[in-house]
Amino acid sequence: MNKVKALVMICSLFLISSGLVFGQGEQGAEPIANAAEFAKQISAVEWLGPMSAIALSPFFGLACLSGLANFGPEWATQNSPLLGNLGPMKNQLLFWVMLILTIVTSAPRFTKLSKPIALVAETLEAYSAIIILAIMKFSSFFASQPAAEASYMSMAPQIMHAGMGDLTTDLVFTLAAATNIVVINTIKLGCEFFVWLIPIPFVDSIFEATNKIACLGLALLYAYSPTLSALLNLLIFVVCALIFVQVSRYLRYFKYLFVYPVFRAALGYDEAEQSTFSGFLSMRGSQLPSKSELRMTRLSGNRLEVVYPTWLSAYPKGIAAIKNVEPGLLSDKLTILLEGERLSLEVRKGTFSLETSTTNVDVPIVT
Numbered sequence: 001m002n003k004v005k006a007l008v009m010i011c012s013l014f015l016i017s018s019g020l021v022f023g024q025g026e027q028g029a030e031p032i033a034n035a036a037e038f039a040k041q042i043s044a045v046e047w048l049g050p051m052s053a054i055a056l057s058p059f060f061g062l063a064c065l066s067g068l069a070n071f072g073p074e075w076a077t078q079n080s081p082l083l084g085n086l087g088p089m090k091n092q093l094l095f096w097v098m099l100i101l102t103i104v105t106s107a108p109r110f111t112k113l114s115k116p117i118a119l120v121a122e123t124l125e126a127y128s129a130i131i132i133l134a135i136m137k138f139s140s141f142f143a144s145q146p147a148a149e150a151s152y153m154s155m156a157p158q159i160m161h162a163g164m165g166d167l168t169t170d171l172v173f174t175l176a177a178a179t180n181i182v183v184i185n186t187i188k189l190g191c192e193f194f195v196w197l198i199p200i201p202f203v204d205s206i207f208e209a210t211n212k213i214a215c216l217g218l219a220l221l222y223a224y225s226p227t228l229s230a231l232l233n234l235l236i237f238v239v240c241a242l243i244f245v246q247v248s249r250y251l252r253y254f255k256y257l258f259v260y261p262v263f264r265a266a267l268g269y270d271e272a273e274q275s276t277f278s279g280f281l282s283m284r285g286s287q288l289p290s291k292s293e294l295r296m297t298r299l300s301g302n303r304l305e306v307v308y309p310t311w312l313s314a315y316p317k318g319i320a321a322i323k324n325v326e327p328g329l330l331s332d333k334l335t336i337l338l339e340g341e342r343l344s345l346e347v348r349k350g351t352f353s354l355e356t357s358t359t360n361v362d363v364p365i366v367t
Contacts, residue, residue: 046080047137047173048180049229052236053218055184056211058129059105063098064219065089076223083223088136101125109208115196116259119189126185130178137170137177180237187240190247193254246289253280253291253346257331261348279334279345286317286341294345296320306338325352 054061068076069089077083077090084090105125108114188211195207222229256278276297283290288308295314296304302322307314320338331346 044173044176045230046082046226048176048233049080049226050082050219050222050233051177051180052184052229052233053215053222054129054133055126055181056188056218057102057106057215058125058181058185059098059101060212061215061219062089062129062132063095063102064216065222066091066095066098068219068223070095072223076220079223080226106208106212109192110205112196112201112204115192115204116262119192119196120255120259120263122185122189122192126181130181133177133181134174137174180233183244184236184240186244186251187247190251193251249289249291249293252293256280256293257346257348274351277347277351279347282333282344282346285343286338294343304336306336 050061050065053064065083066089069083069087070092072083077085081087082089088094105118105121108118192207195203218229218232221232257280276295278293278295281288281290281292281294286294288294293309294317295307295309297307299305299319304320304322306317306320308317318339320336320343322334323337323342324333324335326333326335328346328349330349332349332351334345334347334352336343336345
């Protein structure tokens with residue numbers, strides 16, 4: 001079900017993004033032909049230069065770039081095809097939609113009560129920006145036919161004669177942009193979580209305002225010099241990549257244990273009825289660092305099947321025996337015996353019933 005929801009979300013974003021990029025109101029194939037000309041002109045430096053601005057605030061970053069292309073001074077549109085007359089950023093519909101989405105997604109970030117909603121939606125915002133950029137880059141492959149011949153009635157084979165070389169280049173550029181955005185945006189999201197935990201009312205507003213100012217500054221730097229912007233983006237990316245894995249691990253920990261349960265409770269989910277759940281190591285164990293996620297499936301008796309999920313797969317760790325469950329204030333503590341090693345994990349509050357929590361049994365591991 002989650003995969004189906006993700007596929008529907010991606011398809012919806014693709015259709016919406018296609019309308020934003022090419023929905024300028026021009027007739028025929030002129031917008032697509034212009035996008036193809038743009039894709040042929042732009043270089044790697046000009047393409048990757050604005051990615052830091054988009055990663056810091058996806059909707060606002062796109063709004064800044066589109067605003068510079070549509071309403072900025074002449075010098076801002078001369079240094080990069082991305083902001084030029086043939087570039088997809090010169091689209092007033094894109095600007096106004098991104099500006100409205102910026103307001104909608106940024107307003108909840110100014111208070112601690114509503115900020116979790118914006119933090120949960122941050123991933124959707126980043127994916128939206130990636131899809132829009134992918135459509136911009138792949139436009140050259142799907143629009144290589146001259147504008148005069150491009151129509152929905154003339155779907156001849158020559159409409160896709162761009163060649164595998166162009167497709168490979170576009171794919172590499174798109175993957176580089178997506179990686180850039182995901183890495184930097186994840187570190188920014190981690191900072192937002194830690195700021196949200198600070199018990200000072202106005203610190204969230206200060207952080208959000210600082211983030212928007214930095215995003216605008218990076219967009220202006222790109223308009224002034226794509227080369228300088230690309231070098232700064234590379235520096236930011238390298239620094240963020242060094243701590244990406246650790247920050248991602250802590251983000252999953254905070255989201256799963258303290259943010260998602262609020263929404264699940266509002267929807268009436270009972271954690272104790274879930275057959276599969278996750279736990280996070282309280283300290284290093286099983287050759288994994290602290291806060292690593294272990295996904296567990298309930299078996300008969302007090303046994304659990306344990307796997308270690310990664311980005312691409314899930315590695316089985318074995319069958320564990322439940323040793324103890326201790327209720328906590330915000331999360332419960334689960335102690336298991338896995339391959340002769342006692343592990344302490346944090347699980348969502350209410351994952352185990354009160355009867356299980358008060359039972360401390362020594363059950364041998366059954367393989």
